[in-house]
Amino acid sequence: MTSAVSSGESITLKIDDKDISCxxxxxxxxxxxxNNIDIPTLCFMEGLSVWGGCRLxxxxxxxxxxxxxxxxxxxxxxxxxxxASPRLKEYRKMIVExxxxxxxxxxxxxxxxxxxxxxxxxVKLEIDHVRFPYRYPHLQVDNSHDRARMxxxxxxxxTRCVRVCAEIEGAHTKDVKGRGVLAAIIHDLDQPWGExxxxxSCGKCVNVCPTGALTHRGTAVGEMQKKTDFLPYLTLMxxxxx
Amino acid sequence: MKPxxxxxxxxxxxxxxxxxxxxxxxxxxxGCISLQSDLLLKTLGDEVKHRGLxxxxxxxxxxxxxxxxxGPLVKANTTxxxxxxxxxxxxxxxxxxxxxxxxxxxxxQQPFFTRQKLIVRENSGRVDPESLIDCxxxxxxxxxxxxxxxxxxxxxxxxxxxSGLRGRGGAGxxxxxxxATVAKAPGTRKYVICNGDExxxxxxxxxxxxxxxxxxxxxxxxxxxxxxxxxQGVIYxxxxxxxxxxxxTKAINMAHRHDLIGHNIFGTKFDFNVExxxxxxxFVCGEExxxxxxxxxxxxxxxxxxxxxxxxxxxGCPTLINNxxxxxxxxxxINNGAASFAQIGTEKSKGTKIFALTGKIKNTGLIEVPMxxxxxxxxxxxxxxxxxxxxxxxVQTGGPSGGCIPADMLDITVDYESLTKAGSIxxxxxxxxxxxxxxxxxxxRFFMExxxxxSCGKCVPCRVGTYEMHELLDRxxxxxxxxxxxxLLKDLCGMVKQTSLCGLGQSAPNPVLSTLRYFEHEYLxxxxxxxxxxxxxxxxxxxESIKLEVLS
Ligand SMILES: Cc1cc2nc3c(=O)[nH]c(=O)nc-3n(C[C@H](O)[C@H](O)[C@H](O)COP(=O)(O)O)c2cc1C
Ligand code: SF4
Ligand code: SF4
Numbered sequence: 001m002t003s004a005v006s007s008g009e010s011i012t013l014k015i016d017d018k019d020i021s022c023x024x025x026x027x028x029x030x031x032x033x034x035n036n037i038d039i040p041t042l043c044f045m046e047g048l049s050v051w052g053g054c055r056l057x058x059x060x061x062x063x064x065x066x067x068x069x070x071x072x073x074x075x076x077x078x079x080x081x082x083x084a085s086p087r088l089k090e091y092r093k094m095i096v097e098x099x100x101x102x103x104x105x106x107x108x109x110x111x112x113x114x115x116x117x118x119x120x121x122x123v124k125l126e127i128d129h130v131r132f133p134y135r136y137p138h139l140q141v142d143n144s145h146d147r148a149r150m151x152x153x154x155x156x157x158x159t160r161c162v163r164v165c166a167e168i169e170g171a172h173t174k175d176v177k178g179r180g181v182l183a184a185i186i187h188d189l190d191q192p193w194g195e196x197x198x199x200x201s202c203g204k205c206v207n208v209c210p211t212g213a214l215t216h217r218g219t220a221v222g223e224m225q226k227k228t229d230f231l232p233y234l235t236l237m238x239x240x241x242x
Numbered sequence: 243m244k245p246x247x248x249x250x251x252x253x254x255x256x257x258x259x260x261x262x263x264x265x266x267x268x269x270x271x272x273g274c275i276s277l278q279s280d281l282l283l284k285t286l287g288d289e290v291k292h293r294g295l296x297x298x299x300x301x302x303x304x305x306x307x308x309x310x311x312x313g314p315l316v317k318a319n320t321t322x323x324x325x326x327x328x329x330x331x332x333x334x335x336x337x338x339x340x341x342x343x344x345x346x347x348x349x350x351q352q353p354f355f356t357r358q359k360l361i362v363r364e365n366s367g368r369v370d371p372e373s374l375i376d377c378x379x380x381x382x383x384x385x386x387x388x389x390x391x392x393x394x395x396x397x398x399x400x401x402x403x404x405s406g407l408r409g410r411g412g413a414g415x416x417x418x419x420x421x422a423t424v425a426k427a428p429g430t431r432k433y434v435i436c437n438g439d440e441x442x443x444x445x446x447x448x449x450x451x452x453x454x455x456x457x458x459x460x461x462x463x464x465x466x467x468x469x470x471x472x473x474q475g476v477i478y479x480x481x482x483x484x485x486x487x488x489x490x491t492k493a494i495n496m497a498h499r500h501d502l503i504g505h506n507i508f509g510t511k512f513d514f515n516v517e518x519x520x521x522x523x524x525f526v527c528g529e530e531x532x533x534x535x536x537x538x539x540x541x542x543x544x545x546x547x548x549x550x551x552x553x554x555x556x557x558g559c560p561t562l563i564n565n566x567x568x569x570x571x572x573x574x575x576i577n578n579g580a581a582s583f584a585q586i587g588t589e590k591s592k593g594t595k596i597f598a599l600t601g602k603i604k605n606t607g608l609i610e611v612p613m614x615x616x617x618x619x620x621x622x623x624x625x626x627x628x629x630x631x632x633x634x635x636x637v638q639t640g641g642p643s644g645g646c647i648p649a650d651m652l653d654i655t656v657d658y659e660s661l662t663k664a665g666s667i668x669x670x671x672x673x674x675x676x677x678x679x680x681x682x683x684x685x686x687r688f689f690m691e692x693x694x695x696x697s698c699g700k701c702v703p704c705r706v707g708t709y710e711m712h713e714l715l716d717r718x719x720x721x722x723x724x725x726x727x728x729x730l731l732k733d734l735c736g737m738v739k740q741t742s743l744c745g746l747g748q749s750a751p752n753p754v755l756s757t758l759r760y761f762e763h764e765y766l767x768x769x770x771x772x773x774x775x776x777x778x779x780x781x782x783x784x785x786e787s788i789k790l791e792v793l794s
Contacts, residue, residue: 052546053701055741067740072546087740091703094737098706131730132710157699176541176699179524181709183699 305454
């Protein structure tokens with residue numbers, strides 16, 4: 001299964017000057033959250049495999065010249081972690097600004113307005129403007145599925161939908177094509193979603209999508225709310241069954 | 243094959259070789275083939291046949307002799323000829339027993355040849371890469387024999403560690419240490435991978451190694467496999483290197499047929515098999531974790547490290563991954579001993595390094611030089627300086643991950659540390675020389691465009707950051723930039739370097755940073771020009787409106 005079952009050996013470490021103990025095998029992100037230390041994430045989702053792509057959870061680890069992704073770094077004995085230095089805060093802001101500059105995020109006409117993780121992140125990181133040139137790419141809306149809609153203008157390529165579809169639903173309908181800023185989510189062999197032969201129309205991808213990229217059909221501005229509680233439940237059930 | 247057989251095969255092949263009165267070697271690597279050296283080889287062969295000299299003259303295709311700009315190169319006994327065409331074949335055959343063909347002569351006493359030190363490439367240009375027998379005649383598989391019959395894996399690792407060899411794929415990680423880590427990693431199934439992806443623009447060292455002496459690469463891999471306890475090897479080559487693929491495939495098949503790879507090599511318990519995997523030409527697939535994903539049949543995306551491939555690599559097994567040139571260094575180290583290798587180079591950078599010289603330089607081609615040589619000696623002595631009476635401006639080492647070194651820094655020595663200190667990196671060995679006609683903002687923009695289109699798109703800082711940096715560079719170069727744009731560019735450089743997931747993003751800002759370090763005035767000039775023309779436009783617009791007022 002996805003999350004490594006920790007071996008139980010006890011470890012002590014410091015996160016933001018707080019003495020913390022955990023079990024070996026646990027990630028910095030998991031331990032921090034257990035201890036009410038907030039590290040921002042967008043691509044991470046409990047129950048799915050670790051991706052490490054959004055880079056918002058980067059933290060400083062004393063003695064390591066490189067910043068470490070909290071979602072992918074396992075705690076070790078005596079580790080000293082800083083989660084919110086001025087430098088980290090600045091980098092996080094820049095990353096979220098870049099996401100806004102990359103595609104066409106127009107909150108005022110978005111079905112997810114008010115229920116969007118990207119928008120919430122901008123608020124949380126106190127972003128007041130975007131300093132980078134906007135790309136304004138011409139992107140499609142895939143309206144071919146009878147229950148859901150994919151708007152590439154609002155996609156941040158976190159690949160949560162790809163992972164939930166492959167790892168939880170087992171359909172692997174979705175994947176990524178292309179490189180760099182031209183990368184995009186596709187269905188099967190880059191067909192319209194509605195023509196996909198593998199999609200079971202389970203709707204899991206819609207619910208894990210952090211933005212208004214994947215939504216239910218028929219929703220209008222601000223009406224789309226995601227339900228993600230199925231995921232911890234499914235993961236737990238499968239773990240106890242196996 | 244039994245140990246004695248290799249020796250007897252070598253002796254017989256050498257005797258056969260000596261039975262010829264004359265030898266004609268024709269370069270048949272991609273560079274010279276693009277100038278029809280394959281046709282030349284055939285014409286020379288036919289000429290010899292027509293004159294009934296097949297018993298006396300041996301004509302064969304060989305690997306690169308280095309001076310690619312003057313190709314096709316032909317060596318007739320000890321005489322080197324350049325720019326040879328098929329119509330020269332009769333003259334060359336005539337010359338074997340008389341005077342050399344004057345107009346084709348290539349001076350082998352010029353610094354390009356005399357200042358090189360050939361260890362890795364010692365057999366390149368001497369052996370026929372498609373003939374196992376010829377390679378064996380030149381000593382191939384002797385090191386493997388020595389290792390399997392007289393050394394323990396630990397001794398092999400110690401020997402490599404003592405040599406001071408560092409990875410030639412870019413980062414310069416100590417090879418002995420890497421081997422020891424894989425050897426120690428728990429697991430019964432282990433892999434060795436040869437990284438032949440070579441995606442840097444302007445680099446062709448590894449291609450030449452694979453095309454010119456493939457058995458040396460195989461031998462290095464087999465020794466590594468014995469040392470770390472692996473039975474399976476994978477060579478990852480980009481599909482754009484069809485000749486390398488063809489020769490490697492042939493080499494593997496021949497080595498198999500003679501039991502130099504396969505089961506119970508030299509009658510020992512050591513088994514080793516190799517297969518080739520083709521990459522579809524993505525720069526990021528040279529990054530080790532992306533390469534492994536690609537070999538596994540997945541999309542070639544990097545993943546966070548640790549775990550390092552040494553502990554969890556191909557199919558989750560401990561995996562040794564080294565560069566082509568790193569493997570090609572192994573046989574000479576084993577044959578001549580770690581000490582003789584460690585004598586060459588500087589304190590921390592041992593041995594020799596192959597460089598691919600390209601750009602605005604007289605002698606373009608491949609060179610192998612001892613570490614610690616001055617950059618100046620490479621540029622002016624070996625490479626012959628800048629053509630057309632122009633002035634040298636900068637040399638880019640390390641490709642899109644490296645940096646530009648300006649004229650007043652040419653006294654630095656070529657080793658991992660001093661190149662890093664100068665704001666560049668050793669990289670895999672590409673050297674692109676620029677003269678005074680190059681604009682450094684344009685150079686930075688070129689490399690950023692490369693990184694932007696090669697970014698895999700997995701992580702935000704590299705995916706969007708390279709796009710934004712390219713956009714800003716474009717603005718500045720096209721005289722639309724402002725000082726704010728320059729500051730934003732600098733901020734982005736720092737951020738993308740620190741936050742990207744893999745080496746591609748982490749090093750993508752390097753060409754910008756190094757050109758800013760040495761040539762910031764070129765950025766500022768362009769920005770000033772932009773401001774000046776903006777002021778002009780405003781004045782013109784104002785003039786226009788005044789005129790209109792007068793008219794009305
Ligand atoms: C974007 C990127 C591209 C790379 N391309 C290559 C390559 O083409 N060939 C190579 O040998 N190493 C390449 N590397 C380095 C490899 O990840 C790895 O470090 C190397 O193969 C290890 O071999 P070495 O220890 O013998 O140098 C690349 C690294 C990055 C980050
Ligand atoms: S609806 Fe279900 S099966 Fe279809 S793409 Fe989404 S997650 Fe995959
Ligand atoms: S740094 Fe660039 S190439 Fe590397 S994982 Fe991130 S997006 Fe991909």
